[in-house]
Amino acid sequence: MRPSAIGPARRSVGMILKTAPMLTLLTSAVAQVPRPSLEVIQASIPQLLYQRTLPAPNRSPNLGASQSGNAGLTLSSDGARLAAYVLDGLQIMTWSPDGTYKRAIPRYTSFGLDAYVLKFIAGHHLLITSPAAETNDPEAWRKIEDIAFSVMDPETGKVLHNVPGPNPGHRANENVAVDMTVSPDEHFVAVIFRGFTRGRVAVFSTDDWHQVSALDLHNGDKGDDLDPLAIAFxxxxxxxxxAHGLFGRIKLYEVGSWKLVRTITTFPEAPPPADVLLVDAISFSPDGSMVAVASHGGGSWWKLDDHVVAEGTGVLRRFFPADPLRVFRVEDGERVAALGSFPGGLGSSSQLTWLAKGDCVAFLDGVGDIRLWKPFAPGYSAVVARMGSNSRTILASKDSSRLFANSPDGVAIFDIIQAHSGIAQ
Structure with missing residues (x-):
């Protein structure tokens, strides 16, 4: 299904969401939330022009006609390759953005749904994956139970390195990496391990894949026993x-010394009873001076009889936190912008990114709409494409001339167009 791009003259089209993040209603805020017209919002915000979809198989290899979609969409630093998991994590597809190159490589494992991490390094010549066996047999599968992640040749699918987790000889859920970030110079890879693992974050050198640091996230504060949920260089x-701790704490470590230099409490307000506010998404501005964060719920949702309904029907209600997307200055932790009036619930950092100029944030909201927002100019976000609730990743090219988003049938590619100019950025 072709995604729906929305231009300046097009009115909003509603979407029904079957599932949504846990929401806590702000009882004092109901009915209409005032906002400018769609045309006013979009007048200063770039638009998307749909170009093509890179096809991918959308089926489960073990569940008959069930759909698998794709996951873990990633873009190489040189912009030459995209990659994503397909077939429930048992295969990896790689493409060139222009569609002239396409390759499928197997990922041998007894359980494909443990496909958590996927990153290119060395341009597009190496691919970091979740644990992958060298051969497709039970004995080879057993050998990767204590592996954190693997390194492959994306051309041949050959496993070049299997990097051990922190508990050799123990089960996969005590060793596997569930989130990952690569340093811009590609010297380091930082990972979050599965929740059953002590010492939840570690840093590895890409020179020889040895562990250079295990970060201690515990400083005695309440909430330190919570799992880290997002990580970014x-x-x-x-x-x-x-992202670790109550009230959306973001802990900032100095690269090299790996010492904690600052903690930013991004959502200091007390949540309603029985609610816990956590941050699931982090994205730095291009110059590193700002950091955008998003909570796991909140925002504004169209509701009818306690069900999420299509935009423009039912009642528009605000939930805690009302402004689930916020921007902070890294130097002193000062909040500089916040955004509400959209369905919150960004589930990971893959749903949040800055464009290259540093004046615009792109994100996938709780119903799968791609939105653009200028945090340093007054106004709301604008819906620029509707991907659907199965879309979980958006990526911008290094020059922000293109935006990539996963969809059930592949990877949708858009040109980013300057507002009202008709010229690609």
């Missing part, structure tokens, strides 16, 4: 940010 290669 800053583009200036100076800072590693980890």
């Amino acid at each position: 800053s583009p200036d290669n100076r800072t590693l940010a980890i």
Whole structure:
């Protein structure tokens, strides 16, 4: 199905969401939330022009006619390759953005749904994956149970390295990496391990794949026993940010020394009873001076009889936190912008990115709409494409001339067009 791009003159089209993040209603805020017209919002915000979809198989190899979609979409630093998991994580597709190159490589494992991490390094010549066996047999599968991640040749699918987790000889859920970020100079890979693992974050050198640091996230504060949920290197290669703790705490570590230099409490307000506010998404601005964060729920949702309904029907209600997307200055932790009036619930950092000029944030909201927002100019976000609730990743090219988003049938590619100019950025 072709995604729906939305131009300046097109009115919003509603979408029904079958599932949504846990929401806590702000009882004092109901009915209409005032906002400018769609045309006013979009007048200063870039638009998307749909170009093509890179096809991918959309089926489950073990569940008959069930759909698998794709996951883990990633873009190489040289812009030459895209990659994503397909067939429930048992295969990896790689493409060139222009569609002239396409390759499928197997990922041998007894359980494909443990496909958590996928990153290119060395341009597009190496691919970091979740644990992959060298051969497709039970004995080979057993050998990767204590592996954190693997390194492959994306051309041949050959496993070049299997990097051990922190608990050799133990089960996969005590060793596997579930989130990953690569430093801009590609010297380091930082990972979050599965929740059953002590010492939840580690840093590895890409020179020989040895562990250079295990970060201690515990400083005695309440909530330190919670799992880290997001991780990101800053583009200036100076800072590693980890979302960890109550009230949306972001812990900033100095790259190299790996010492904690600052903690930013991004959602200091007390949540409603029985609710816990956590940050699931982090993205640094291109110069590394700002960090955008998003909570796991909140925002504004169209509701009818306690069900999420199509936009423009039912009642528009605000949930805690009302402004689930916020921007902070890294230097002093000062909040500089916040956004509400959209369905919150960004589930990972793959749903949040800055464009190259540093004045615009792109994100996938809780119903799978791609939105653009200028945090340093007054106004709301604008819906620029509707991908659907199965879309979980958006990526921008290094020059922000293109935007990539996964969809059930492949990878949708858009040109980013300057507002009202008709010229690609």
